[in-house]
């Protein structure tokens with residue numbers, strides 16, 4: 001029985017949106033790690049990047065990941081989390097890690113007007129290069145890869161089907 005499902009993938013692939021829907025349908029707890037950090041630190045992520053640094057955020061991200069317990073939980077990770085070996089190792093050891101594989105075009109459409117610091121501070125070409133460099137790392141880290149250009153409802157349904165999960 002799969003107890004802890006971690007969703008990974010590029011910004012805008014739908015980890016937070018699909019994660020909420022998946023948790024609802026499985027009757028699992030939903031944890032969004034970005035939101036957990038924002039609540040815990042009482043700061044928004046763009047503020048953490050600006051006032052401290054990206055490295056400071058990455059250390060928080062690792063710390064909050066270590067604190068999660070994979071029991072009846074859907075965990076939506078930040079887009080950069082699995083890029084770091086120490087996080088990829090934790091995901092591989094403790095979680096059923098699902099890569100939401102969404103085209104760059106769809107991700108970009110969904111995030112281009114957002115306040116995500118990496119979106120604000122990059123050109124579209126730089127974001128595409130980041131997408132291309134990260135994709136193999138998501139593929140390496142995951143135990144399941146799911147096409148994620150369709151609706152959140154359909155993507156959540158595909159995950160349930162592939163993992164042979166059912167509501168209980």
Ligand SMILES: Nc1ncnc2c1ncn2[C@@H]1O[C@H](COP(=O)(O)OP(=O)(O)OP(=O)(O)O)[C@@H](O)[C@H]1O
Nearest residue numbers: 010011012013014015016017078079110150151152
């Ligand atoms: N399958 C989808 N179809 C259409 N729109 C979507 C889909 N998934 C997410 N969205 C929209 O795209 C935006 C980004 O989605 P979301 O926040 O879930 O991405 P994310 O993968 O969690 O990104 P991040 O890595 O920054 O946390 C939101 O406005 C959301 O409503």
Ligand SMILES: O=C(O)C1=C[C@@H](O)[C@@H](O)[C@H](O)C1
Nearest residue numbers: 011034045078079080116117
């Ligand atoms: O892809 C990334 O590196 C990020 C994605 C978001 O989820 C946040 O974790 C933050 O904006 C960094």
Ligand SMILES: [Mg+2]
Nearest residue numbers: 015016034076
């Ligand atoms: Mg998210």
